[in-house]
Amino acid sequence: MSGLKLRWKSDFDKQCIIHNFEKRGWTRCTNDDDWHIYWANVWNVKQIFNPDTGHRLGETQLLNHFPNHYELTRKDLMVKNIKRFKKDMEKENNPIAAKDKDGNYLYLDIIPTTYILPGDYTLFVEEFRKNKSAMWIMKPCGRAQGKGIFLVNKLNQLKKWATCSKLPFQTLSLKESYVISRYIENPLLIGGRKFDLRLYVLVTSYRPLKIWWYNTGFARFCNEKYTADIAELDNMTIHLTNVAIQKQSDEYNDKHGGKWSTNNLRFYLEMTHGKGPTDKCFDDIFNIVTVSLKSVTSVMINDKHCFECYGYDVLIDDNLRPTLIEVNASPSLTSTSEGDRVLKMGLLNDAFNIIVPPDWLDDSSKHGSNTCREKTVGGFSLLLDEGAGEDRSKKNSKKTPGTALWR
């Protein structure tokens, strides 16, 4: 390692975090503020940026979350931001809002039709009535690991749930809001099983936007064969791919943990569906990442101390069309198998190499998380760099290119 001796703090007792810090020869600090880099949980991040605490981050401090990351990682806020971004892009005739001959967006259709409840309930009912045989999926906005998710194919199922909480639905002052999306009933099945993709993306700056894409992700497979049969609507081991849920299944095998590397997936798709469709599928995935991040650039607080490693969940349907399911601020760093361990170790190792390049402490004007000048670091490669070719000293005053329209 480079001889940098930093102090680190972590809220998580995970092997890949601790090992990565220790092998760099950095020291762990338990003292609250005396750290250079802090791998925090979202609650502590909230405290740090809470205006009441009056906390200010030091020059040489790095934090693993942006202050208002929930604009992207909370399901309802993400939907809201993407919808707003779509409208804005269309209004200013930005090429990103281009449509095909059927009137469908070429680039901006990255999430399924989604409504936020209870606010959009009437809109939802209108849409529901247009297609009575469709399935919908209800997800609580603030929870993870598949908790509280259920499928809906009749309106009265929602009312049933509403009455369960003993309050009339429309006037519900819910402790948590829900999103309801069109359920993708035709997911791509491999070996008869449903899967989704977990992909890793590192963002070191929002304005200008700098996205790092990690070359290896994995597909999370359900342990049971997929069926859209209504009888199995309640069986979450068929429909939800979260590892927490799949671990409950009898078929769970910890030798592979139900995870298949995206390299093998891509090779399989090329062999069975052809190169063209496969390349387009992965290009569409890049597009999903880019559009979703662009949609929040205007609302994110671009604190230079912050970086964030997101876990993107993407579902591919049987036409090889990918859809964004959600973005996770704290993707799990637990390893479920040997291959998984290698992946996550490598992920963090390369991420820290980007955030703390060897010359990080040298030049005092270059602090923050976005000092890396390379285009590839380990498994990460630059997906988008809006600040490229710019004078670095002026980076804070420039507007994000993409959204400006020169008249």
Next chain:
Amino acid sequence: MNKSRTPIHSGTFKKAVKDELVKKKDINEDLNSLIPKIMNNHNLDTQIKNKVQEIMEKNRYFKDNITVAKNQFKDCVDCSFLPAFYKEKDFEPLESVANAKKIWNEQIKYKANVVARTVRKPFISAKAKGGKDVPEVPPIDLKEVDDPSCMFIFDQNTLFDSVLKVNSINYAGVMNLTWGSVKLQLQTMSVKEMRKKFNELNVTLRQIGVDDEKSFIDERLLQGDKLLSKDFRPLLINYARRGVPPSLRCRVYKKIFNIEMNPRDYEYYKSLNDHFSKWDLCIDDICNFDTNEVINDEKYFIFQDFIVQVTNLFFRDTWVLENMRSKPHATLTAIIGLDKEVGPFPPNGVLPCKHFSKFVCPFCYISTSPEDIYFIFRAFYAKYICQLHSLNSDSQGIIGLCKLFEDLLQTYEPEVFYYLNQMGINPLKTAFPWIFNMFIGYLEVSELFLLFDRIIGFDTVEIIPILAAAIFVYRSTLIANCTSQEEFEELFYDLSQIKVIPLLQHFLFLAS
């Protein structure tokens, strides 16, 4: 059950000519010149060429006398006057190997009986459907079996031991020409012969697996499409030598293996399934139990259902018995009562080695249809995999392949070989699992298919020990620095980063 299909017969041809003549009211041209045109129009000439090539290939191009003689005297009514080797199936010219084969066959037969006793079932039995006639046998929990060696018929270790035991009877052993552990003095290819045979792998030619830039891949895709529409098999086989782009593999492999997937093939697949639902083979149990270990591999676990299905059906397919290039062991005959012969056991003439289903695994990547996977796997087994498990003096049998590996290692890196021998380490012991398993489970899937392309393109399994030797030569400096068995084993523990084609190219054409 399945005679070799004739895609064309005289009826097709006559009909085509008749149709043409009927169409044309007046015949300007002479029939002699008309016929070639008709053949061309209906693509019949290519089909005839393909058929001829298939027959030639099946008979190994009539290269050796035994095949020629066998063909000449095929319809001979009274064979008593012919020498023994005309009559014997799978004749083995070398006496020492023939003896080894006899011992091996005995072992296999013995183990088959052991396995049947372990699972407590006869070789073939009707599946209980809750009918009153068939007695209910409680299924045995195979995890409870004490002796693990009862759970398989043969595995890579038993074959390895047999290979090493084969010894020339009249070999004085005075001059130790080779340092390898294979005692049988089979002749192996020289480096010059290798370079000639595998010329298409030359560094001067671009390859799929090395030069994967867009322009080259597009070029290969275009060429592949053109060849597929032309339908002439020898050209496709040649095309495979420089690698097949992944998106074309399914179609190219099917064409090369002459798999048409017409309704008859689907029917055949279905009939195999029917056989599976009616009859129980005692090897089904050990195969399925085995498969649970095979699918712990994170590359293949999703295809569990396909793997189980294909493996089970494979052992019921008599086509394999008729079309295998070499038989791993003598076919067992199933008998009812004391002497009533029923047929070969298992119907495909091959008993499974340990973890047999691992050979099916990579083929699950090739198509989403289980029928495609099945037919491609079965053809690949009949041509190539069976040779890896066959004890014979053929250059492509397991003994020949082992000898080739050792001779190559000795030629390229004599100091390393000598050093290993001094340390009491046998390099073949490390390389044997790679050869036996065709590198499945060791290489990444994409690399494995690059290897398969060449095996099919050059129509030989000799590439496998060549790759094994190439890996050793590539790491020769590291080997020379080893001081213990453990260090040596660590070097070859993980082959997942190996890039097959650059390694082969370097070994064949650049290393001195």
